[in-house]
Amino acid sequence: AQTVTQSQPEMSVQEAETVTLSCTYDTSESNYYLFWYKQPPSRQMILVIRQEAYKQQNATENRFSVNFQKAAKSFSLKISDSQLGDTAMYFCAFMKLPSLTGTASKLTFGTGTRLQVTL
Amino acid sequence: KAGVTQTPRYLIKTRGQQVTLSCSPISGHRSVSWYQQTPGQGLQFLFEYFSETQRNKGNFPGRFSGRQFSNSRSEMNVSTLELGDSALYLCASSLVGTSGVSSYNEQFFGPGTRLTVL
Numbered sequence: 001a002q003t004v005t006q007s008q009p010e011m012s013v014q015e016a017e018t019v020t021l022s023c024t025y026d027t028s029e030s031n032y033y034l035f036w037y038k039q040p041p042s043r044q045m046i047l048v049i050r051q052e053a054y055k056q057q058n059a060t061e062n063r064f065s066v067n068f069q070k071a072a073k074s075f076s077l078k079i080s081d082s083q084l085g086d087t088a089m090y091f092c093a094f095m096k097l098p099s100l101t102g103t104a105s106k107l108t109f110g111t112g113t114r115l116q117v118t119l
Numbered sequence: 120k121a122g123v124t125q126t127p128r129y130l131i132k133t134r135g136q137q138v139t140l141s142c143s144p145i146s147g148h149r150s151v152s153w154y155q156q157t158p159g160q161g162l163q164f165l166f167e168y169f170s171e172t173q174r175n176k177g178n179f180p181g182r183f184s185g186r187q188f189s190n191s192r193s194e195m196n197v198s199t200l201e202l203g204d205s206a207l208y209l210c211a212s213s214l215v216g217t218s219g220v221s222s223y224n225e226q227f228f229g230p231g232t233r234l235t236v237l
Contacts, residue, residue, distance in 0.1 A: 045209060045228035091162065106152065106175055107211075107226065109162035 002027045002094045006110035013082045014118055020067075021077045021113045023092030029053075031097040034068065035107070036077045040088040048090070051075065079115075087117045120146060123212050123229035131235045137198040140232045144191050144212030150174075151193040152226060153185060156207040165208075168193050169215060200236045207231045 003026045013019035025034070036048040051059045051068050058066050063083075067076045079086055092110040124143045132138050144151050152175075153165040164177040168187035185195040191212075197204055211226035 042230070043207060043233075044230050045211075047225060050225075106164040106167060106177065107154070107162075108164070111161045 002029070002032075002096070002108045004092050004094050004108055004110035006092055006113050008113045009111070010114045010116070012116045012118060013079075015082055015084060017082055018078060018080045019082055019115065021079075021090050021092075021115065023075045023077070023110055025073050025075065025092070025094050025110075027073070027094065027096075029096050033095045033097070034066075034075045035093040035095070036064070036066070036075075037091045037093055037109075038086075038088045039091065039112075040085075045091075049077065082117045084117050084119070087115060089114050123210060123227055125208075125210055125229040125232050127232060128230065129233045129235075131237060132200050133237050134200055134202060136200050137196060138200060138234060139194050139196045140208055140210075140234070142193045142195075142210035142212075142229060144193070144210075145214075145227055147214060148212035148227070149191050149215045150213045150224070151187060151191065152211045152213070153193070153195050154209045154211065155179075156209060156231070157203075157205070162209075165195065197234075202236050205234060205236045207233050 005024045032053045034051045038046045038048045049059050049061045049064050051066050058068050063080045065078045089112045091112045093107045095107050096105045126141045150169045152167040154162050156162045166185050167175040171187045182198045187193045209228055209231045211228045213224040213226045
């Protein structure tokens with residue numbers, strides 16, 4: 001079974017600053033995906049960024065980037081130039097490689113980090 | 120293209136009752152997954168349906184069940200409600216690739232149904 005741990009329940013950052021959210025995971029799988037999801041007060045879960053475990057290059061999406069350390073089973077999210085709209089719960093999630101039938105595998109989530117962006 | 124829709128958005132029930140929640144996936148998506156979100160347990164996987172068949176199931180009691188229709192719409196049912204069933208229930212749909220090809224398909228989440236059990 002997989003586990004995902006987010007050790008920072010809450011974080012705060014000033015607008016335009018950079019913040020890093022931490023995530024560690026445990027798995028015996030060799031092929032998998034890691035994700036960061038954002039859940040704003042509206043409760044809609046939104047995918048922020050995805051990392052394939054077989055790729056050594058860290059994923060980036062505009063102001064969002066990850067630091068993926070496969071051996072250490074660490075997957076942190078860096079948000080640059082923080083904006084007020086980044087205020088949300090952020091969940092780290094793990095997914096095994098989907099089966100050959102193409103069916104979606106389940107997501108295993110961490111407990112989340114509540115990020116508050118202040119003026 | 121319309122996103123994932125869930126109905127109703129809010130629901131209040133009393134202990135012992137049963138409830139049915141509905142999820143309409145994005146057009147063309149054939150896989151629907153359900154998750155329960157509570158302050159105490161966080162986000163937990165309930166089950167996944169594909170082509171009207173349950174393909175994956177989480178660790179929930181038999182009171183939690185679901186089904187999927189031929190148009191990929193899915194329902195989940197909770198019987199004999201308990202106070203601990205109060206939660207946000209999220210469904211997610213994904214586009215399933217060609218059989219025989221293992222490929223990632225992003226899960227798109229709906230806005231959720233907030234269930235309160237009194």
